[in-house]
Structures are given as structure tokens and as C-alpha cells.
Amino acid sequence: MDPSKLEVELKKYKRNEDTTMSPLVRSRLDETYASLPETSSERKGRVSRPRMRKTASVAVATVMLGVAVFTSGFISPVMAQSIKKIPVVGSLFSSIEADLGLRAAGEKGLTSSVNKSISYQDVKLNVTETVFDGTRAVFLLDVTAPNLKEGMFDTGEKEVKLSNAIDSVVFKVNGQVKDGVNYYSSRGAHPNVLIFEEILGADEPNASATNSDTFHAEVLVKLTGIDHEFTLDVPFQKTTKDIMNLKPNAIQKSGNLSVTIAEVNVTPVTTRLLTTITLDDQTSDQLTHTRVAVFDDQGRQLPALNGEGTLEDNKITFDGRYATTGKTKYLIIKPFVYQDDFSEKVRDNQYIKGLELKMELPAQNE
Template sequence: MNKKVEEQLRAWGKNKEQVPDFFSKGIDDVLNNLPETATPTNERMVRTKPKKKRLVAKSLVAAAVISFGVIGSGFISPTMAQMLKEVPIIGSIFSNSEDRSLTIIDEQDLASTLNQTVTDQGITLTITETYFGGGRLVIAYTIESEEVELERVVKGRGVPLHYNALIDGEQFSHSTTFEQSVDEGVAKGIIDMSIGLESELSEKPVLDLKVKEIAGVTGSWNFTLPIDLEKTKAATKTFSPMTSATWEDAAFVVEKVEFTPVQSQIIIDRTVPKDDIFDYGFSVYDENGTSLGFHGGSGSSVIDVGNGLVNFKDTILLQGREEVPTGLMIEVYNNHGGPYESSKVKEVNIPLTESELPYTLNYPDGSKLIVTGVEQLEDETVVYYDIEGKLNLQNAFLMLEIENGERLPPIMLEAKRTNLQKLSFSQSFDQSEGPISLFTTIDANEVDTFVFEVKLD
């Protein structure tokens, strides 16, 4: 249950002037005995026969409060009325997400409660909560029906519903992943959008969500949803550095940097030669050169500004952060539009033995990756290395090759910084025994890089 609601209900239960003893005890009993919902995580889809039975236990508290507020006292106080409006009858869907960044929404009470319902074709769709911030729009929902078979969807591996969406009446670029669980015939899911906007939002933006298909059934489930920005303001750090840089015939302006605990974003205005529009990319680091991760991105509409140049905005999405860096290092790379040639990629195996370490891997541009050590621990294998030259080598393609020839990927995509005084990192793999080696590649395809700094004041 939503933390704020639970605390308020317990307060009501303990206030003897407002609520009699038998009622406060009933609230506490229900709250303390709400069943936990276990959801399998190792299956792609689980078909579940719809059941008429609803989540009765989790709605008893709200029902009891409503009954007492109306029958016991003859009216509902303003405080109680507002709380009832915000009660998520089935609890926060974000709290059980497979995505750790989404559980933060519930933990920090960043979601806005809506509970808007539309029924069509025997299918009831309820939008329960929304979150907006850091280039991310997330919508929690439930589906109930006796007419269709609802399915569990592992995040990013299925599409339980199809929709169109507008913000303030305008289309916006976005990519979407879904996740959905099914319990007692009720589907609980999340629409997770990474978005790019052409312009700043209005003070009170509105999302028009038009769902046109659910579980293979065509219908019309239309919602007009307010996007509450107040919830995320306290947890959001926003900067407008307007730092500019030029490189060859390209110009870049960092217009906006926004950090939230759920996701962060950087918006860069880019003017480049029309023929080179697809040649550039970005990597982002903090003031010490540590990668801030990469969660995707999008681009705005392209404007022809004449003289063979075009202009548009890049939205770079990064992992959520609560601690904000004092500056950024933005690495721009340019592949010059040349075809990628696999023949220019060399495979390398580095023996991870004391006699072979440190081992220096030299790259065509003069950069280096120096493997300095390895630990085979009880629960993991940790490889340590330093880099010189290109910052993106800290997340170089690395795999651990074990004795039987199997190659293990790293546990995390991002390397761990181990020393701020120099570019030292570690990468963890599953536990291993016996002789091991580090498999990687040296890519000689032509890619130039340019780094500029952005201060965040």
C-alpha cells in the first residue's frame, strides 16, 4: 500500500476522538495481514484463466474507511475525502516492478495517483498512477476481464496493449517497454516510455492516452490524464548551462541537464553538415571521467538551416542519480559515414595469470587498456584495469573465458571506478575456478573523438 495512505489510515485508527476502538483495530488487522504477491520472474509469459474473484483483501481498508466516514459520522471530512481519492486500491504497482529504477518511484512517493477507469468490449482498464521526469513517462495500470485471457509479460519482451499518445495535443518521439503480471485474473502492468520533446512542457501538461487494443481485442479506452510535475520537482536537479563547442564543421550547445533518481537526461542542440547527420554520437562522463551510463535517446525534427547544414536536438538518456556531479565531460565521436568492416576487428585473449600481468593492450589511436589484476572470489571473479586515452575504453567489450572455453559476460554493463586519482576500473563476472583469460577485441575502424567540458553551477 502507498506509504502515505498507510500512515494516514494508522493515524485514523489511533485517534480515539475520530475512530472508535473496534474500527482502529480492524484497520490495523487488515494492514498487518495483507497477503504478499509472488510473481515468477523466470518465465516470459504465463497464461492465466480469468477469475471473477477480485483482490478483496486489499480493498477492505478503503471500504471500511468509506463505510465509517459516511455511516458513522454522516459526512466525509476534507482530509478523508482527499485521502480516499488518492488510495491506490491494489497498492502501488511500481513497488513490484522488475526494474529497480521504477521501484524508486514508490519508495520516494514520486507517483501521482489517478485511478481513472474505462470499460469497453468487456475489458476494464484502469490507469492507477503516473510518473514524469528525466525524459521518462511511466504509467501504471490494471486490466480486468472475464472475456479474454490475460498474459504475464517480462519487461521488454511483449506488448500487452497498443496505444497512441499526445502531450498537450502534440505528438512526441518515444520508445516503450512493457511489463505485466497477472494475479487472481487481474493484470497489473507498466507502460514505460523514454521520450523526447520538441519543446518545454506547459505548467499543467495533459496526456491524451488512446488505447486501441488489449490482449488482441480491438476497442476504445481513451483517457485524458494530468501530468503532475509537482511530485518530481523536489527530487529533480535541473541545469541550463548553454555550453557550446565546435568541432570541424559541427556545432553543439548543451541546453539542458536534468537529474532525477529514476532517470536523467541531457538535451544537446546540434548543427552539422546535412550529409553527416548520422555520423555523430555521444558518451557522457562526470567531472572525473566516470561514465554516467546510457539508457537510450532520441532526436527532434530536423530543420534545414541552409549552407548544407541541418539543426536538431538530441535527447540523451542516462541512469537515475541522486548525487549530482559538479560538471560533465561529453565525448563526441564521428565515424565519418564509413562502412563498418568486420575484417578490421581483431580478437584478443589475455591470460589472467600473475606472470602475464600487468598486460597492456594497445589500440590504433594510441589508447591503452592495461589489465592490472584479477581476483577469483567465492561468489564472483573481478578483473582490474587502467585506461589511457579514450574515456569510452572504461566500458570496453570484455568477456571472461573459463577453462571449458565458455565465455561469461560481465554482471553489470557499466564498469566500477576504483580510483579517482587515475582512470582505474574493475569489472565483475560470475564465480570461476581454474585457468581463466580475458576475451576482448581491438576495433581498427576509423572513429574520431572530441571531448568538451560542461560546468554545472
């Protein structure tokens, strides 16, 4: 458009008192109007610069486009309501509050989108996301059923929480059944989503915290009141970054007891420790209830997940897995004697005095 014509149009637009216009838009129009190129009558005797005029025209056209957007009533109520209904893009893992390791995986983009579903009659199970860091294999299962509402499942006899409507779960890798699969509700804004978690052992395939690998798990799920076994094919891909694999062989001794930290693997999701507690010149029965609690540099105890122990002669070796609580400069390892369950909240009188050990960790990338 010729600048002189554009000037006239802008003046008309500016004089239109019926147009709703915010002070911000009006000030932008005034600025644009003031910066318009001179008219042909004012440019007489000057050398024309076609390239300069073209640039100015493009700039003004861009401003006009902005005016059209800002003064078109902004956003209609219908459009505003539609925008509210658009789902937020992101990982559901990032909303998990109970497990800081899984939440970190969601926030740092360490999850894999899957979207694999299976249906039977009017019930549908859909695997939406997975996390695999070499030790923990976790997936989210979205359940859809007419008798499921806000996390409550009607079995035909009574209503129970969805997590209590699971009759059985079998987790297989390469045809081998793996023990210890756990599941629980994601709660919050997604009550119909369950979190399934398998802790892989040191001797199992794809379990090393230092190998990048993928595998498929065959997961068999039965729901209460449904005479059918759902078979899920769940692919896992290791996406964890910044893995620390340390072999410190740190030792702390007190009296006739000593603790050795042989290996430490730390990912943003899971912390894994291989520890040995030795009792000198006494029977090994005193070691059967001995474990270690792990704390980060903020004093937060890492939740115990699972592990295996081997008792031999006068020492117990334990491969323990814990949920990572975030970036930390060091770990504090505190051996203790458990009473009912080694993952219980440990009281002060359960710790073995003199065996506390501090282990520095390499600086982690921000």
C-alpha cells in the first residue's frame, strides 16, 4: 500500500470513536502514525530510495496486522473456554508428589511416550508413558471403564479404589517372571491412572545402570469382577542422563562392626548402593536385621524401594535401591537394625553408633 494512502486509512481508524481500543493499542497507533514516511508532497526534491520505502511499508503492514489482532475484541468467551479445554502438554510423571525421582524424570524429559492400549468389552487399558533408568522400569496405565469414576471401581459387590481392584499382575522379561512388581494410584488430577513399577536386580537383563538398552515387558493384569486377563506389551527405553557409577570402597569401623560401600549408582530416578556390614568374631545372626538408611545433603531420607541381601559367615552384603530425592553433593549412609520392615521410618535408637559414613559425589550438571 502507498504510504500516503496508508496514512489516510490510519487517520480514519484513529478517528473511529466506536472502536474499542485499549490505551496500549492507542499508544502503539500514535507511535506508528508518528513514524510514517513522509507524503509525496513532502518528499519533493529528494532522491527516492525504493528499498527503504519497501522496508517501511512491510513494517507498517506488520503493525496493522497487530492492530487487527489487538482491537478485534481480544478473545471471545467461546474461544477462551476452548483454550481452557486444551490439555497441557507434558509428562504425567511430573505431577507425582510421593516419588521425587519419578517426578524429576517427568520434569527433565526422561520419560518415553508409548500409547499402547488393549480392550475387552467396554474396558480399556492404555499404557501412556514409561521410565527406565537401568534399575527401575515404571509405566503409567490409564484405565477406562463404565464402572470406574474418579478412581473408584465398582466390582458389582462394592466400590473400591482402583488400586485395590487389581486381582493380579505378572511382569515378564524375555519370558521370565520378575518378582516384586508394585502398583499404586497416581491420585491428584488423574485418579484413573495407575503407576506400575518393577525393580530390576543386578543379575537381570537390562538392569545395569551403566548400559543404554531397550527391552519389552509382557505384563498380565486381571481386574476384579472381570473374567479376562489383559496382556500388555510395554516397551522400555533407557533415557536417563547424568548417570554416576562409583566404586569408592569406603569403609567405616566402630568396635567389632564395620561397613563398606563397594558401589554406588545414582540416576535422577534411582540411587543404588552395594554395602557390606561385617561383624568381627561373633555369630552372623546379629546381622540378619541390619540394613542402611541413606540421606541426601538436605537431610532427606531416600525412600527404600527394594533390594537383595546375602548373609555369609560374619558379613551381610546388601544391594539396596532407593528413590532419588534430587541433586545432592553427598550421601550420608547410616547402618541401623530394623524391627518390622527395613523400609520403615527409622528411629534414632535404631542407628548403629559410630558407623555413619559420608560419601562425596561428583558435581552434577545443572
